[in-house]
Amino acid sequence: MNIWLSYLIDSVAFGVTFIYGSTGEILTEKAGHLNLGIPGIMCMGGAGGCLVLNTIGKISMAMVEKGMSPLPGFVFVIAGILGAILMSMLMGLIYSFLTVTLRANQNVTGLVLTTFGTGLMKVIMSKLDHTIYLEGPKEFYRWPFHMRNDPLLYLGVLFYLSIFIALAASYVLYKTKVGLHLRAIGESPSTADAVGINVTKYKYLATIIGSAIAGLGGFYYIMDYSGSREAYLSIEAYGWMAIALVIFALWRPHFTIIGSIVFGFLFSFGSQIVNIEGISINLVMTYLLKMLPYICTIIVLIFTSIRNKRENQPPQSLGLPYFREDR
Amino acid sequence: MNDQKATSLREPLFHLTKRASISSAVAWLIRLAAVIIGLAVSGLIAFLLIEKLRLNPKEGIAKFYRCFYEGIWTEGKPFWENRSIWKFLKDTAMLLCIALAVTPAFKMKFWNTGAEGQTLMGILGAITVAVWLVPQARNASMSVPYWTLQLLMFGAAVLASTVWALIPAIFKAVWNTNETLFTLMMNYVAMNLVNMMLFIWRPKDFTLPSMNFDKLSFQFENLKSFVNNYLVIVLAVLALTFILFIYLKYTKHGYEISVVGESVRTAQYSGISVKKVIIRTMIVSGILCGVAGFLFASGLNKTIKPDDVGGNGFTAILVSWLAKFNPFGMIVTSALITVLNLGSAEISSDFDVSSAFPNVLVGIILFFVIGCEFFINYKIVFRKRSNRVKGASIK
Numbered sequence: 001m002n003i004w005l006s007y008l009i010d011s012v013a014f015g016v017t018f019i020y021g022s023t024g025e026i027l028t029e030k031a032g033h034l035n036l037g038i039p040g041i042m043c044m045g046g047a048g049g050c051l052v053l054n055t056i057g058k059i060s061m062a063m064v065e066k067g068m069s070p071l072p073g074f075v076f077v078i079a080g081i082l083g084a085i086l087m088s089m090l091m092g093l094i095y096s097f098l099t100v101t102l103r104a105n106q107n108v109t110g111l112v113l114t115t116f117g118t119g120l121m122k123v124i125m126s127k128l129d130h131t132i133y134l135e136g137p138k139e140f141y142r143w144p145f146h147m148r149n150d151p152l153l154y155l156g157v158l159f160y161l162s163i164f165i166a167l168a169a170s171y172v173l174y175k176t177k178v179g180l181h182l183r184a185i186g187e188s189p190s191t192a193d194a195v196g197i198n199v200t201k202y203k204y205l206a207t208i209i210g211s212a213i214a215g216l217g218g219f220y221y222i223m224d225y226s227g228s229r230e231a232y233l234s235i236e237a238y239g240w241m242a243i244a245l246v247i248f249a250l251w252r253p254h255f256t257i258i259g260s261i262v263f264g265f266l267f268s269f270g271s272q273i274v275n276i277e278g279i280s281i282n283l284v285m286t287y288l289l290k291m292l293p294y295i296c297t298i299i300v301l302i303f304t305s306i307r308n309k310r311e312n313q314p315p316q317s318l319g320l321p322y323f324r325e326d327r
Numbered sequence: 328m329n330d331q332k333a334t335s336l337r338e339p340l341f342h343l344t345k346r347a348s349i350s351s352a353v354a355w356l357i358r359l360a361a362v363i364i365g366l367a368v369s370g371l372i373a374f375l376l377i378e379k380l381r382l383n384p385k386e387g388i389a390k391f392y393r394c395f396y397e398g399i400w401t402e403g404k405p406f407w408e409n410r411s412i413w414k415f416l417k418d419t420a421m422l423l424c425i426a427l428a429v430t431p432a433f434k435m436k437f438w439n440t441g442a443e444g445q446t447l448m449g450i451l452g453a454i455t456v457a458v459w460l461v462p463q464a465r466n467a468s469m470s471v472p473y474w475t476l477q478l479l480m481f482g483a484a485v486l487a488s489t490v491w492a493l494i495p496a497i498f499k500a501v502w503n504t505n506e507t508l509f510t511l512m513m514n515y516v517a518m519n520l521v522n523m524m525l526f527i528w529r530p531k532d533f534t535l536p537s538m539n540f541d542k543l544s545f546q547f548e549n550l551k552s553f554v555n556n557y558l559v560i561v562l563a564v565l566a567l568t569f570i571l572f573i574y575l576k577y578t579k580h581g582y583e584i585s586v587v588g589e590s591v592r593t594a595q596y597s598g599i600s601v602k603k604v605i606i607r608t609m610i611v612s613g614i615l616c617g618v619a620g621f622l623f624a625s626g627l628n629k630t631i632k633p634d635d636v637g638g639n640g641f642t643a644i645l646v647s648w649l650a651k652f653n654p655f656g657m658i659v660t661s662a663l664i665t666v667l668n669l670g671s672a673e674i675s676s677d678f679d680v681s682s683a684f685p686n687v688l689v690g691i692i693l694f695f696v697i698g699c700e701f702f703i704n705y706k707i708v709f710r711k712r713s714n715r716v717k718g719a720s721i722k
Contacts, residue, residue, distance in 0.1 A: 094694065104700060105648055112694060120686075123681045290522070297512050305504040
């Protein structure tokens with residue numbers, strides 16, 4: 001395969017981690033909640049999925065020992081995804097209980113959630129057996145390209161799901177009444193409340209569904225893109241990238257698909273460039289290139305604030321708690 | 328039938344009102360209760376996660392909670408030679424220093440999530456001076472006078488941190504660019520910058536991205552080595568706490584910060600230039616981060632790694648917020664978080680669990696502490712008994 005093409009496909013696959021993370025974060029932010037807990041939620045999503053796979057992997061092995069056939073692949077895939085979703089929903093529930101019901105400061109709560117999530121994930125993952133949760137089920141997640149040995153390998157089940165979720169999220173946000181209500185809450189919760197929208201319900205649902213989507217990002221990274229037993233150690237860093245991508249995508253889930261490819265491209269530029277013949281760069285440059293995703297995000301942030309176009313701004317009430325009796 | 332209608336029209340069982348004021352004693356009692364509940368719940372979670380604890384529950388639980396004490400005090404050692412307590416004081420002081428740095432900005436509702444990067448830039452500034460100056464002097468067969476070097480390092484640290492804090496502040500002031508996300512991104516730019524500098528500085532036979540400069544530490548000959556370094560740091564940070572308290576409470580600058588924090592409109596109407604206040608306050612923040620960076624670079628590590636600040640820049644936000652931006656309250660909250668950190672580090676070594684376990688415990692306890700702020704800010708008013716019942720009792 002052409003080296004540039006394989007690099008491009010690799011970027012696309014890498015970007016899927018960010019698509020999940022930032023689509024989830026966009027839903028939350030549209031409800032007016034800046035969830036800095038996304039890195040922790042992504043970690044816990046990964047841990048939840050692997051925990052389930054570890055359990056059913058053992059069941060499947062026991063069944064083989066008794067002379068039965070092992071569990072089919074799709075059971076592994078669905079159970080893992082459900083595990084990831086459930087665990088990250090739980091994290092989302094903690095966040096929304098603290099910030100919506102108890103009106104805690106969102107930045108502070110998010111940061112604690114990240115500390116908690118990354119810590120708990122490391123504790124859980126250190127107890128799991130990678131030969132059970134990873135080596136066998138990995139192939140099922142990389143279906144239909146699991147037999148290949150080029151980057152096409154990574155475009156597995158969760159890749160298609162991510163594209164679907166990003167497009168569906170955009171559709172719901174911009175083409176349905178539910179999305180309109182949600183965006184209204186993000187702009188001005190008191191106005192939305194006056195119109196008769198149940199602000200609390202929307203905020204809870206947006207945060208919890210958003211968390212579920214984000215959690216899949218961590219799970220995808222472990223099971224599919226990285227597929228190694230040390231994968232879980234780097235999820236936190238990609239979680240912060242996902243938050244950056246939200247700005248880069250101007251709060252539109254379908255833009256995250258393009259944005260994630262750009263991020264994936266920039267992020268692995270330093271390590272990919274050495275493979276490409278005819279290009280030789282100073283090694284110092286690779287460190288500068290690693291900054292590019294963050295710097296690009298800053299530039300987009302500055303650019304949108306200078307242009308000050310209404311529809312490209314963060315939701316107006318982002319980060320502010322809502323209390324009906326406040327003036 | 329009629330009764331049913333009446334019940335459906337009754338006001339809800341309880342509703343919430345904002346408290347006008349709460350005595351600080353009650354507020355601290357609520358927080359204390361939250362910490363205790365948090366400790367209990369974290370014990371429960373630990374019970375689920377740690378096998379060693381399940382095997383021998385009775386002794387295990389006692390040992391579990393004892394670790395929080397053992398984390399900060401080594402048994403049978405006098406105060407001045409007690410390594411644990413000095414580590415505790417040093418960690419608290421460093422956390423407090425960064426928390427002081429974020430406080431002025433937070434008070435005017437400028438959500439600076441970039442203290443991590445700003446402090447790291449301070450360290451980088453100080454180390455850059457040392458790396459650049461010391462070999463140059465050696466080549467010219469001179470030595471840099473100790474205090475000159477320290478002073479230059481201090482200046483570079485403050486300058487680098489201030490620049491890093493100033494960039495988002497200017498964009499916020501002029502174009503209202505979202506500062507939370509901007510400062511967050513700046514952290515990662517700083518970390519990659521450190522990685523790059525480490526790569527540039529690497530000795531030829533050196534593979535690990537970290538280096539050591541033995542000659543650059545504070546040296547006070549008449550006291551034992553680790554105590555005196557730490558003592559200087561603790562005293563310096565205490566002095567800063569006092570200064571910041573006065574700055575925020577008794578100066579015009581501090582007053583302007585709190586007006587901007589309360590309402591930008593009010594500030595504008597009363598003739599305060601909001602832009603000026605934002606930029607000036609972030610300079611103050613940057614300077615304080617620079618001090619923290621200098622203390623790290625010169626007093627403690629004498630080296631630099633991308634994770635030198637170790638999440639303290641984020642934890643500082645918690646410290647500041649939990650203390651309601653009161654510098655003296657922050658002494659208590661930073662000490663609390665340090666106790667939790669050191670204690671749970673002790674637990675993870677005693678019970679053979681992952682070194683990430685402290686994060687889990689600290690997270691759980693902080694969830695409760697964050698949640699309890701609700702009961703400090705709001706009052707739950709239960710429904711009064713309906714009039715009819717009251718009337719009956721009067722009869």
